[in-house]
Amino acid sequence: MSMSRKPSLLLGALVGALLTAPLLAIITLGQRLAGLPFLPSDFFNPVRDLTPGELLVFTIQRMVDVIIGLNLGRVDEVAKQVETAMAVGLIFIIGIISGVIFFWVFNRVERRTLPTAGIIGGLIVGIPMALISQAFGVTTTVEPKIVGALWLLLLFVGWGIAHAWVYGRLLASRDEKSTTDDVVRIDRRQFLVTLGTASATLTVVGAGLNALLNRDTAPSTPVEAQAVAQAVSDPTLPNANDPVQPAPGTRPEVTPVEDHYRIDISLIPPTIKEEDWVLPFTSSLGGSQEVLAEFTLDEIKGYDAVEAFITMSCISNRVAGDLISTTKWTGVRMQTLLQDVPLPENAAYLKITSADGFDETISLEQINNDPRIMLAYYWEEKPLTTEHGFPIRIHIPDLYGMKQPKWITGIEILAEDQEGYWVRRGWDKVARVRATSVIDTVAVEAAYSLGDEVRIPIGGIAWSGDRGVSAVEVSVDEGEWQPAQLRAPIGDRTWTIWRFDWAFAEGDHTFSVRCVEGDGSPQIEAVEGVRPRGATGHHSVTENGLTISGTPAPFPGVN
Numbered sequence: 001m002s003m004s005r006k007p008s009l010l011l012g013a014l015v016g017a018l019l020t021a022p023l024l025a026i027i028t029l030g031q032r033l034a035g036l037p038f039l040p041s042d043f044f045n046p047v048r049d050l051t052p053g054e055l056l057v058f059t060i061q062r063m064v065d066v067i068i069g070l071n072l073g074r075v076d077e078v079a080k081q082v083e084t085a086m087a088v089g090l091i092f093i094i095g096i097i098s099g100v101i102f103f104w105v106f107n108r109v110e111r112r113t114l115p116t117a118g119i120i121g122g123l124i125v126g127i128p129m130a131l132i133s134q135a136f137g138v139t140t141t142v143e144p145k146i147v148g149a150l151w152l153l154l155l156f157v158g159w160g161i162a163h164a165w166v167y168g169r170l171l172a173s174r175d176e177k178s179t180t181d182d183v184v185r186i187d188r189r190q191f192l193v194t195l196g197t198a199s200a201t202l203t204v205v206g207a208g209l210n211a212l213l214n215r216d217t218a219p220s221t222p223v224e225a226q227a228v229a230q231a232v233s234d235p236t237l238p239n240a241n242d243p244v245q246p247a248p249g250t251r252p253e254v255t256p257v258e259d260h261y262r263i264d265i266s267l268i269p270p271t272i273k274e275e276d277w278v279l280p281f282t283s284s285l286g287g288s289q290e291v292l293a294e295f296t297l298d299e300i301k302g303y304d305a306v307e308a309f310i311t312m313s314c315i316s317n318r319v320a321g322d323l324i325s326t327t328k329w330t331g332v333r334m335q336t337l338l339q340d341v342p343l344p345e346n347a348a349y350l351k352i353t354s355a356d357g358f359d360e361t362i363s364l365e366q367i368n369n370d371p372r373i374m375l376a377y378y379w380e381e382k383p384l385t386t387e388h389g390f391p392i393r394i395h396i397p398d399l400y401g402m403k404q405p406k407w408i409t410g411i412e413i414l415a416e417d418q419e420g421y422w423v424r425r426g427w428d429k430v431a432r433v434r435a436t437s438v439i440d441t442v443a444v445e446a447a448y449s450l451g452d453e454v455r456i457p458i459g460g461i462a463w464s465g466d467r468g469v470s471a472v473e474v475s476v477d478e479g480e481w482q483p484a485q486l487r488a489p490i491g492d493r494t495w496t497i498w499r500f501d502w503a504f505a506e507g508d509h510t511f512s513v514r515c516v517e518g519d520g521s522p523q524i525e526a527v528e529g530v531r532p533r534g535a536t537g538h539h540s541v542t543e544n545g546l547t548i549s550g551t552p553a554p555f556p557g558v559n
């Protein structure tokens with residue numbers, strides 16, 4: 001057999017692609033149907049952690065630019081989709097490269113050794129994949145974890161054998177063509193078309209099933225839709241009697257948990273089983289590693305509970321971005337829990353580690369000074385969802401989300417400070433929230449008349465961590481700053497809803513907002529991007545061709 005008759009390496013790439021696509025579909029189905037590992041995500045995580053911090057952050061920022069620039073939807077949700085696509089693409093590319101290598105090797109072995117070569121090839125690719133998933137993966141819920149690793153290995157061996165089989169067929173179609181006339185000729189092109197069709201069918205069927213299964217998880221309501229749905233405030237909230245009503249179109253004062261923004265380093269959040277979980281406080285300060293105390297979830301819930309409405313924001317939230325939400329947190333004070341942890345003499349820091357490989361450090365001094373710091377187990381009086389950190393996450397007032405780990409699996413007592421996951425990647429060490437204010441709505445449809453004037457409610461939120469908002473001001477068309485009305489916030493750490501009833505004038509207008517913190521410091525006007533300390537700058541919106549139809553009714557309830 002001459003070399004020229006052997007299938008080319010290019011063909012190897014094609015076959016690699018045709019065989020890896022259905023492999024990915026099967027892996028995805030295995031995750032959906034049986035909780036088996038989602039390899040793309042398991043593989044992506046260590047790759048992400050090994051990516052130099054600057055490059056990682058740059059990539060994420062550009063991704064967010066594109067999402068915002070093209071108005072693709074909620075930043076957190078679209079980002080997850082893009083990351084998933086990248087993770088799947090990575091495995092796909094590895095598959096194509098493997099196809100080339102397979103064909104290169106197959107071209108050099110005896111025909112009868114092809115199956116063995118296929119198996120060995122499958123093992124060479126599959127073993128590292130299975131090991132990575134076993135060691136770093138957080139996507140499988142099947143116990144013991146090795147089952148998932150073996151499943152992957154099995155799939156890869158099958159995939160290796162498939163390469164050998166396809167190669168054999170390609171070779172055979174050539175042989176038969178040249179040597180026999182009476183046998184039905186297996187035309188190589190024909191065979192590739194059949195293979196392509198089979199691959200596409202499997203992949204499409206897999207993707208279709210996935211899409212069907214995906215419908216179980218209800219799509220979240222777009223923020224605008226929720227906001228429009230809210231006409232008046234929720235009567236069960238502590239500020240229900242406040243006469244300042246949110247302008248129609250203002251975001252809900254409390255974010256429904258399913259709409260709470262979500263940011264985490266994994267594509268699929270780690271699933272922790274309550275029975276398997278304990279929270280150990282450990283220390284190596286005495287020389288060897290020792291467990292100082294250990295708490296089950298029930299024990300933690302047994303302590304006096306504290307609850308508070310809390311606004312949290314991602315440090316990556318741009319001015320007026322959607323990575324900010326408010327919900328009710330319940331948990332135990334860190335100070336209370338620490339009373340039952342025998343701390344070593346030189347204890348000074350707590351390093352909090354998470355099931356997804358995330359970590360952050362907080363000083364003991366900070367905890368001792370702030371009784372509000374809590375280990376939370378409920379959001380809206382229900383156990384934390386898998387996405388938001390079940391079973392336990394920490395709340396630290398006034399800091400961006402990056403300092404507050406979810407899915408906590410351990411707390412190590414240290415003598416020295418350590419940089420956390422995002423700090424090591426160039427984000428601010430302190431990550432203290434910077435004041436922000438946002439225009440949610442210019443509610444032309446809610447125009448009303450007041451004397452000779454027509455007024456239009458404009459409204460939104462202002463927030464400065466735990467420092468309070470003492471004033472919000474609005475400027476129209478760069479005119480003088482005028483005070484807005486403030487609705488009492490629902491908590492000492494939540495956003496404040498403001499409202500400014502503007503004396504309407506037709507045409508094009510630009511509205512800007514700024515706030516003042518509780519202690520009188522103004523919101524920073526200078527524009528800064530999110531990195532490294534969080535975004536600053538005023539929010540403005542421009543409305544073109546404002547008109548109102550008909551004669552607006554008088555303001556309800558006011559003379």
Ligand SMILES: Nc1nc2c(c(=O)[nH]1)N[C@H]1C(S)=C(S)[C@@H](COP(=O)(O)O)O[C@H]1N2
Nearest residue numbers: 261262263264265314354358401402405406
């Ligand atoms: N374990 C873990 N905790 C984490 C993260 C993470 O990726 N892993 N992300 C942090 C970041 S950057 C933010 S903004 C908040 C987001 O919390 P949420 O997704 O519940 O809104 O969680 C923080 N805690």
Ligand SMILES: [Mo]
Nearest residue numbers: 314315401402
């Ligand atoms: Mo974040």
